[in-house]
Amino acid sequence: ADVRLKSLDDAPRALRHGQEVEFFCGAAEVMAKVRLLESDTLAPGHEGWAQLALSRAVPLVKGDRFVIRQPSPSLTIGGGVVVNPHPGRKHRRKQPSVIAQLETAAHGTPEEIILQALDSPPPLEVGELLRKSGMPRETLLEALERLRTQGQVVPIGDKTLTDATLVTTPHAWQALVGQMTDLLRAYHQQYPARLGMPKEEVKSRLKMPARPFNEIIQQAAAEGAVASDEAALRLPSHTPHFRPDEQAKVDALLAAFRRSPYATPSVAECEQAVGSEVFNALVEQGRLVKVSAEVVFLAETYDEMVDRVVRFIxxxxxxxxAQVRDMFSASRKYALALMEHLDQRKVTRRVGDERVLR
Structure with a gap:
């Protein structure tokens, strides 16, 4: 809990950072460790900002008054008022910005307290904001509505203010979108042939849980800041492309596929010809279709083969x-790989030695 703490005038000695004390608030009595945020000691008669690390959870609300006692010999040495019962993290000590935040939390208006809590990524759920601020629900919702009307708070996704609604400030939103687009720009520069950056990687780099991340990328895509598909994110301006030396190798490889469409180079041969990164990009772009660990076809050849197989069935x-092998004058390796792939795609189903449509 974040507290404003006062050492009693007649306390026998200064209160020390890290000192263990007994904490009393209402009927609650627990051990606590004092984290002084402004200095290493708090002299008798002085007050300052502190965090109390309670040994177990205690129901507290903003404004609760408390007393601390030294355990042995038992003696009251101070007390104060709870400013934030659930800060969520340890504050850095001796930081003017931290002290300024605590002053706002103690003396600011509901709007000031909300803006302070929201003015850095990521967005918060209204329920989390309610817990962190310690404000009564009605007070917080009324203040949020005023800030939204003034354009100082932005809901993400659902515009109805419920406990699950994500909210942020325009400044924090732009900072978050900036982080995302900077990540994507660097990724495109490093991997120009890839369609985009995997969403899981973006989420991990932004250190964000799944639920807010999904709503955030939907909002960013709706605003045109990013483009999103099922598995990846990209900048709207990004078009996958190969470097000139890579493109020459790609052209030669695709020509080999066209010369022998049903007896194609193996995956290993493709990777040897153009490199694994370029080969994977060709698969990702849909120009090649990998049907097994060894067999790959040109996309147009694959579509033609599937169409002919389905029509035959x-x-x-x-x-x-064997009929597939004869249909394309290919070896059993290619025919079997294609049919097992179609089984996996649930286009066909194996019945004995035959395949039928699902």
Whole structure:
């Protein structure tokens, strides 16, 4: 708990940073460790800002008054008032910015307290803001509504203010979007051929839980700051491309596929020809379709093969791997890889030695 703490005038000695005390508030009595935020000691008769690390959870609200006693010999040595019962983290000591935040929390208006809590990423749920501020629900919701009307608070996603609504300030939102676009820009520079940065990687780099992250990227995409697909994020201006030396290798590889569309270079041969990074980019871009750990086809060849297999089954009721092999004058390796892939895609189903449509 963040507290304004006063050492009694007749306390036998100065209160020390890290000192263990007995904490009394209402009917609650627990041990606590004192974290002085402004100095290493608090002399008798002086007051200052502190955090009390309670040995167990105690129901506290902003404004609760408390007393501290030294354990042995038992003696009251100070007391004070709770400013924030749930700060959520340890404050850095001897930091003017921390002290200024605590002063605002103690003496500021509800609007000032809300803006202070929100003015850094990531956005907070209204319920979390309620817990951190210690304000009565009605007071907080009324203040939030005033700030939203004035454009000083921005809801993310759902515009109805409920405990689950994410809220932030325009300044914090722009800072968060800036972090995201800087990440994507650096990623595109490092991997120009990739469609985008995996969402999981973006979330990890931003150190953000799944729920706010999903709503944040939806909002950022709606504003045109990012483009989003199922698995990746990118800048709207990004177009995947290869460097000139890579493009020459890509052209040669794709030409090899076109010369022999049904007996194609293996995955290992592709990686040897263009490198694993470029090969994976070709798969990601949909220009190549990897049907097994070894077999890959040009996208247009793959579509043609699937169409012919499906049409054959519709006309004949079923198809075997040998019939697929003969249809494309390919080896069994390619025919089997294609059919097992279609089984996995749930296009076909194996019945004995035959495949039928699902």
């Amino acid at each position: 519709k006309e004949n009721g079923s198809i075997t791997v």
